[in-house]
Amino acid sequence: MPAGGPGGGTVPPGPLTWGPNRLPVPVAAAWSAETLELAPALTIHPHGTGLAYRAERPGDRDRHGVLWLRCRDTPGQGRPQFRAMHPARQRAAMLNRLCQVCAGPASRTSRGWLFLVQHTETREQPADWPDGVLCTKPPICLPCAALALRHCPHLTEPVAIRSRKPRVWGVFGGHYLPTTDNRLTQVPDDAYLSYGSPTAPWFVAQQLVVELQRCTVIDLVAELAAA
Numbered sequence: 001m002p003a004g005g006p007g008g009g010t011v012p013p014g015p016l017t018w019g020p021n022r023l024p025v026p027v028a029a030a031w032s033a034e035t036l037e038l039a040p041a042l043t044i045h046p047h048g049t050g051l052a053y054r055a056e057r058p059g060d061r062d063r064h065g066v067l068w069l070r071c072r073d074t075p076g077q078g079r080p081q082f083r084a085m086h087p088a089r090q091r092a093a094m095l096n097r098l099c100q101v102c103a104g105p106a107s108r109t110s111r112g113w114l115f116l117v118q119h120t121e122t123r124e125q126p127a128d129w130p131d132g133v134l135c136t137k138p139p140i141c142l143p144c145a146a147l148a149l150r151h152c153p154h155l156t157e158p159v160a161i162r163s164r165k166p167r168v169w170g171v172f173g174g175h176y177l178p179t180t181d182n183r184l185t186q187v188p189d190d191a192y193l194s195y196g197s198p199t200a201p202w203f204v205a206q207q208l209v210v211e212l213q214r215c216t217v218i219d220l221v222a223e224l225a226a227a
């Protein structure tokens with residue numbers, strides 16, 4: 001994973017673990033010390049055309065011009081937040097097809113890259129499921145998939161999918177709208193936003209969303225046994 005720079009998170013020095021049982025902590029997971037910087041920094045663009053940071057830095061926007069949530073990058077400090085992903089590390093893992101746990105190359109076979117998708121977390125299912133599933137969890141390598149099945153308390157009903165064509169679709173995050181007194185108010189619901197959406201200037205991204213295309217549901221246990 002590239003260190004620093006736009007879209008890149010810091011690579012932890014070797015696999016991080018947590019607690020007396022030394023649970024592996026995915027590199028894409030956020031830590032409690034990685035606080036968000038948003039409310040004081042966010043403002044309305046001087047031209048009124050959308051959101052902006054008061055002092056924008058390189059890397060605040062992605063190549064589509066969408067603003068990203070700023071977040072400290074200090075993996076290993078505080079407690080791991082297994083349910084939350086760090087915006088920059090999630091994006092870097094997704095873009096570079098790196099394993100979300102160890103940051104090594106994700107598993108890829110002739111049937112595609114390996115993703116573990118939770119049945120319950122996908123929004124409305126496309127008609128030809130799993131083709132077209134929108135996914136925010138970066139891919140994974142086989143050894144880490146085995147670890148995740150054993151240790152990850154939040155992974156219920158995982159479906160192992162191989163996708164020959166994971167396509168960058170957009171972002172997950174939230175909209176902010178100007179009030180009549182020129183302040184900003186957050187729209188309560190988190191949202192998926194496709195790149196090119198007309199509301200993108202009023203959106204702050206937290207995670208990159210990939211659409212899994214040309215998918216095969218696989219028997220992960222059988223693949224692990226054969227590996």
Ligand SMILES: [Zn+2]
Binds near residue numbers: 100102104140143145
């Ligand atoms: Zn891995």
